[in-house]
Amino acid sequence: MGLSASGTSRRELLTAIGLVGGAAALYQAMTTMGHAAETQFHGPPNLSGARPGSSVIVLGAGLAGMLAAYELSKAGYQVRILEYQNRAGGRNWSLYGGDTYTELGGATQHVGFAQGNYLNPGPWRIPHHHRTLLHYCKSFGVALEPFIQFNHNAYVHSADAFGGKPQRYRAVAADFEGNVAELLSKAIDQKALDADVSPEDREKLLEALRGWGMLDKDMRYVTGLESSEHRGYDRPPGGGVNGAPTPSTVSGFHDVLYSDVWKNMSFFMNQEFQTTMFQPVGGMGMIGKAFARQVQPLITHNAKVTKIAQDQQGVTVTFLDTAGGGVTQARASFCVCTIPLGVLNQIENNLSPNLQTAVAAVPYSNSVKIGLEFKRRFWEEDDFIYGGHSFTSQDIGLVSYPNNRLFGDGPAVMLGAFASGLGAYRLAGMTPQERIETALTQGSVFHGDTYRQEYSNGASVAWARVPWTLGCCARWSEDTRREHYQTLVAVDDRVVLAGEHASYVGCWMEGALLSSIDAITRLHQRALEA
Amino acid sequence: MRSFSIGAQLAALALAATPAVALAQAQTPPQSRGDSPGGSNILRAPVTGEQVYRQVCQACHMADAKGGSGAATIPALANNPRLSAAAYPITLVVKGRGAMPGFTDLLSPAQIANVVGYIRTHFGNTYPKPVTDGDVTQIEGAKPAG
Incomplete structure (x- = not known):
């Protein structure tokens, strides 16, 4: 059953429900109408009437x-x-040129990034449904810009697939989906799904598999213009005499499986990582600074x-x-x-x-982030990658390209590692210099010798060694x-x-x-x- | 009805081609839905006690095993008389304490035995009695050996 909003506007209806039934009823009604199921935020708390002298x-x-202080003061x-710390913001934090950071054990880094560049050691992207955070960003004047979460033209690298050669995400993802679609259509053809899918639904499913997996007329995923529409062409469509495209060659299913691209595909489907995502203009730390402006005297x-x-x-x-x-x-x-x-x-x-x-x-997780400043945006200029992430099976986990000042000249900072698990422990145990060296070696898998040639300077934060947290985040288990x-x-x-x-x-x-x-x-x- | 499972076929394929080298798949705890890299790690697992120390423990306890201090303290393992009974460090590695997680999702009983043996005979600690897989598996919460 669904509420019908005909005759009166949804907003009027919801306002009426909110007035009569309060926030809980409003929330329930909004959920039934298909709104708001993705957050538990119902607006700021609007507390009032503290007893005089209470502190x-x-x-x-x-x-x-800082939010507690702000709302309780009100x-x-x-x-x-x-x-x-001598800084407000906590794990909401950006490191800029001129900053100094000393980790547990005493290693001190002097950040040498150019003006305007930064590393976000902690949070770095905001889901569009994190409405509490977005609400306060707007209230406190934090300018947000898109965070380019999903880039089909970035790379996937696995030591176990394609001879260790990185592949464009779009090609491997298309090959995974195409092969799965073909296998499933074969299963239908072999009557393996007759007990589960009605004859009419079978026809509809086959049509879907052909369109989704880019199968040919014989329901096969093969090299051709259909598959190239998803995975890319050898010669892309052009103008004039040689305008006709030539298809790219689909990869063998074994390598596609061993690339583990399904993990990246699944990752992007996770609600927390779905587009649209945001970042503050000028670094994630702008949020902490904006909150601090509200409560600094306290x-x-x-x-x-x-x-x-x-x-x-x-x-x-x-x-x-x-x-x-x-x-x-x-x-x-x-x-x-x-x-x-x-x-x-x-x-x-x-x-x-x-x-x-x-x-x-409750134990704490570990993760490591490394910022690498390069003299130019070779990933844009040479590889046509504008934001997004290239994934690797190596310790660094991924490299991520800056989402701002696209096509700009001058130095830019890439995220050279976002490591977790064993990879993060390994990187955390290194000196800051060793971390940079490892990040350059592993990141070169995507960008070859250019990576080192264009490198300028870098900084790293290993959360295992952050003096004020002793780790990254609380690690709850079901138990x-x-x-x-x-x-x-x-x-x-x-x-x-x-x-x-x-x-x-x-x-x-x-x-x-x-x-x-x-x-x-x-x-x-x-x-x-x- | 004929049984047909793509999943089972893929699993069989994966098993047939598992490389001989020891690999550790990075583990993401099921409850950990926080921001994460979003890919897979294929990492050569540390084997010897020194390798495990350098690649895991050193992240917090430092290369010289002296720990560190900020808002709170990561204890030193160097010159630490609490290591005299192996069960104490084994229990900490298996179960964790405070911010330190238990490591049974990352380390086998053999790896834990190796690293506990290593810290008990290095960094100024001189407790030479060998630590065995059995010493680890008898601790509640440890994985069975092998």
């Missing part, structure tokens, strides 16, 4: 902490934020929290001033703690034993979710945790913001009941 101390000036609380930087103690009247947080020295205590009625769990786990506290167990139960998640997100008397780790949108800024809104809404209720 909140927020631990961490990442997005979750609700009437006195708010103070303690932040370990932030105490260089504050290393060493103890969190709550009692019946409030919360006392002890912190070390890492710049000026000295230990200080801050006191508030309530506390929103956004400190990453691996760090919080090492801070003395009197949170309830169950919450302490939950905090200790830890079942045992600990509800404990972790529950208000623990006067303290509530928030951040991507307290969400089911883990490792995304959206998860941090949704968690923060939920946490402060419940904390506010708790405060009014107190």
Whole structure:
């Protein structure tokens, strides 16, 4: 059953439902109408009516902490934020020329990128349905531009396929789909699907397989102008005397399978990675800076929290001033703690034993990002690749091409690695110089000697060695979710945790913001009941 | 009804052609839906204790095994008397602790035994008793050997 919006506009209908039934009813109605099923964001929390004199101390000036501070201030609380770093934004972060970064173990990098170029060590792309983040970007004046997520003309490389030679994504993906379509049509032809598909549906399916897989009149995926329409031509269509195209040769199915291109294809189908995606103009860190503009007077930087103690009247947080020295205590009625769990786990506290167990139960992932600045955009000028990613089975995982200043002259920064798993551990264990060297060697598989010839300088961030997180993101399993998640997100008397780790949108800024809104809404209720 | 499964055929094809070298497919935990590279890794797995240390543990515990300290601390493995009983480091590698994950999705019992043996005999630690696969598999949560 579906709601009919005839006679009255959808907007009027939804407004009426919202007025009568509140946000939950509105959300349910919108879902039934085919809207909004892709987010749990129902608008900013609009908290109000804090008791006079009530205060909140927020631990961490990442997005979750700053949003909590912003919304709780509007609700009437006195708010103070303690932040370990001398920078607000947390994992929302860009490295620019002139920046210095020191990782755990002491290795220091002086970033040498040209003006306007940057590396986004953490988040770097925003799904179009991360509406909380998009809402606050608009509210706080963050300019967004398209992030080119899907580029058919970029490469797929596997050590196990095509003799290790990279292939254009469009060719391998077309060959995968064409071969699968042909196999399935054979199965129908051999009556293997007669029990599952009715005769009429069989005809419809065959028609679909021919059109989707670019099969010929005999239902075969072969070298020809049909398959070349998807995979590309040897000689593309042109004008005049030699205008007629010549087809490219389809690849053998074995290599297509071993390229693992299906993983890239499947990746692009994942809702979180579907186009349209966005990035802030000037680097992802622009979001953190915009949030900070809203709450900067509330932030105490260089504050290393060493103890969190709550009692019946409030919360006392002890912190070390890492710049000026000295230990200080801050006191508030309530506390929103956004400190990453691996760090919080090492801070003395009197949170309830169950919450302490939950905090200790969630390990963190590792990933490595490497930015490489090149003297010119050879990927555009020589290879006709404009944004998007080339995937490799090597440790670096992929290289990704800049989405801005297309066709520009002068230096540009490519993402030279986005590694996870074993590849990320291996890269993280290297010195920054070794990481660059490895990224150049592995990335050369796509761009040959040009890669080294045009290289200028680079920077890397290994999240295993980031001093303020000890890892990238919370790594929940089904078991830890079942045992600990509800404990972790529950208000623990006067303290509530928030951040991507307290969400089911883990490792995304959206998860941090949704968690923060939920946490402060419940904390506010708790405060009014107190 | 005749049975026909493209999946089974593909799986059979894959098995027939599995290369002889030891490969580790990068594991993505099923719950980890965060931003990810989106491809596949075919990585030569480390074998010896030193290889495992250099390619995995060193990411956090550092090349000199002295760990590091920022907002929190990654403990030193160098000169660490807690390594005197092998069960302690084995348990940490199998189960993890705090930010450190358990490594059974990435490392076999043999690899874990090798690396625990390595750290117990290097970086100022002198606990020469060999560590076996059996020492690892008797820890709850470890994979069976082989």
